[in-house]
Amino acid sequence: MEVRKEIQEIKRGRRNLIIFLIAMIIVANAAILANSENLVSFTDISRILAIGSASVLSIIVVARQGVTGIFGRTYFALTLGIILWLAAETTWGYYELVLQIERPFPSLADALWLAGYGPVGYHLFAMSKFYGRGVRKYKIVIVVAGIAIFSTLYIQQLYSIFGIIEEGSELGLAISIAYPVLDAILFMPALVIVWNSGRGHLTSIPWIFISWISLGIADTLLGFLAIQNFEGDIFIINIFYLGAYLCMAAGIWWYNRFFIFGEKQAMDT
Amino acid sequence: MISLGPSIQKTIMWHMNNRGIFADPKFLDVNSLYTNLQELMGPYAEEIMEMTWERLETHHGAQSNKPSSKPIEKIREWLTEVAK
Numbered sequence: 001m002e003v004r005k006e007i008q009e010i011k012r013g014r015r016n017l018i019i020f021l022i023a024m025i026i027v028a029n030a031a032i033l034a035n036s037e038n039l040v041s042f043t044d045i046s047r048i049l050a051i052g053s054a055s056v057l058s059i060i061v062v063a064r065q066g067v068t069g070i071f072g073r074t075y076f077a078l079t080l081g082i083i084l085w086l087a088a089e090t091t092w093g094y095y096e097l098v099l100q101i102e103r104p105f106p107s108l109a110d111a112l113w114l115a116g117y118g119p120v121g122y123h124l125f126a127m128s129k130f131y132g133r134g135v136r137k138y139k140i141v142i143v144v145a146g147i148a149i150f151s152t153l154y155i156q157q158l159y160s161i162f163g164i165i166e167e168g169s170e171l172g173l174a175i176s177i178a179y180p181v182l183d184a185i186l187f188m189p190a191l192v193i194v195w196n197s198g199r200g201h202l203t204s205i206p207w208i209f210i211s212w213i214s215l216g217i218a219d220t221l222l223g224f225l226a227i228q229n230f231e232g233d234i235f236i237i238n239i240f241y242l243g244a245y246l247c248m249a250a251g252i253w254w255y256n257r258f259f260i261f262g263e264k265q266a267m268d269t
Numbered sequence: 270m271i272s273l274g275p276s277i278q279k280t281i282m283w284h285m286n287n288r289g290i291f292a293d294p295k296f297l298d299v300n301s302l303y304t305n306l307q308e309l310m311g312p313y314a315e316e317i318m319e320m321t322w323e324r325l326e327t328h329h330g331a332q333s334n335k336p337s338s339k340p341i342e343k344i345r346e347w348l349t350e351v352a353k
Contacts, residue, residue: 003287068276133315200311261279 010201013257018205021250040102043238044077044093048086050245055079055086056250066262074126074199077254078208081247088112101173106175114175115261117182124212126190131206135196142190151184158223159189190216202258205253214244272320281317284309299348303341318344 028050032042058079067076088109095104155177190212197206218240225237270276288305290298306314318324320342325331326345331345 006284006287065274065276070272071274071279130313130316131321133312178344196312198311200307200313201309201312203313259280260276261283 001256007201010258013254014205018252019224019255021246025239028242028246028268029235029239031073032066032238033108036235039235040258043098043234044089047238047241047245049090049094050084050242050249053083054249054252055082055250057256058082061252061256061260064256064262070126071259074123077119077126078123078252079119081116084112084116088116106171109123110175112252114178114182117186121182121186124186124189127208128193131203131209132189132196135192135246138190139192139195143188143195147184147191151180154180155224173257177207179219180216180223183219186204187216188213196225204255205251207247207254211247211251214240214247218244270317270320273317281306281310299341299344315340 004262028046031041032046042075058075061075062072062079065075066072066264091107091112092109095101095107095109157175158176159179191207193209194213197209198204218237221237221240225234270281282291285305288301288306290302293304298321303314303318306317307314310317322331322340322343325344330349331343335346338346347348
């Protein structure tokens with residue numbers, strides 16, 4: 001294939017994916033808003049569908065490329081993490097929609113979410129070795145300092161809210177703190193890499209890292225809400241979760257389309 | 270590139286073949302390979318070069334007089350030495 005055509009195809013694919021992703025986020029949130037009387041059902045189902053689509057795409061990636069080599073292992077880990085999160089979202093949905101237990105926190109769903117951090121974290125750190133090349137040291141210092149300050153303030157704030165509300169579960173507070181701490185650890189490579197992005201036709205958008213930032217924002221907001229017995233706007237938080245899951249699905253689609261050697265390339269060869 | 274995994278290795282090789290990088294089996298322009306990798310894979314290019322250098326060090330006894338320089342520079346330096 002002619003190089004110019006090949007680059008055009010990559011650019012077209014990237015543009016279409018961005019348009020599709022934005023459209024999906026808008027359509028999903030508009031559907032949720034249009035059915036605000038069933039907000040809980042629609043937000044739960046939207047997240048299950050979004051992470052479900054990421055799971056399906058990641059299984060396709062593992063089936064096509066196998067589990068050998070650095071990329072084989074890191075995408076297998078990502079798939080495990082995403083499947084754990086799908087299980088977590090489904091468990092949460094089952095509690096809320098089938099068992100009619102409103103906001104089941106803390107629950108088995110939290111155990112599944114937290115378990116997913118291991119394999120997803122492995123993927124992010126392994127990939128940051130590639131994406132993080134050429135990062136200026138001052139960017140790393142700014143990001144690490146910023147996250148350290150933010151995490152300290154955030155945990156202090158959680159403690160103070162926990163102190164003034166009526167007696168709740170210590171486990172709930174521990175889990176509310178565990179999420180931002182784990183997020184902060186994975187936030188560092190994600191922020192540095194997104195800040196450093198834009199290079200290479202195939203690598204200019206670090207989809208999974210952008211997804212992680214959106215997930216971190218959602219977890220941070222949810223942490224406050226969780227220890228206040230979810231007295232707040234779930235819709236806003238759902239936008240970030242949905243965005244994160246869809247962005248993850250977009251990143252896996254991109255990898256599946258342009259990174260894995262397929263029949264089309266074999267035909268050209 | 271083998272350590273990245275067979276599928277992604279084939280993809281990179283396919284792109285590089287399209288650009289004529291491996292057209293001559295007896296000659297490899299390492300500068301052209303690096304430039305094209307950068308154009309396509311951005312920051313990955315540096316890591317691929319680093320892995321290549323590590324492999325040259327381990328399996329071919331490659332050494333550099335400037336250990337702190339970029340992997341591409343170390344590869345260039347070693348190739349120049351070998352060619353002499």
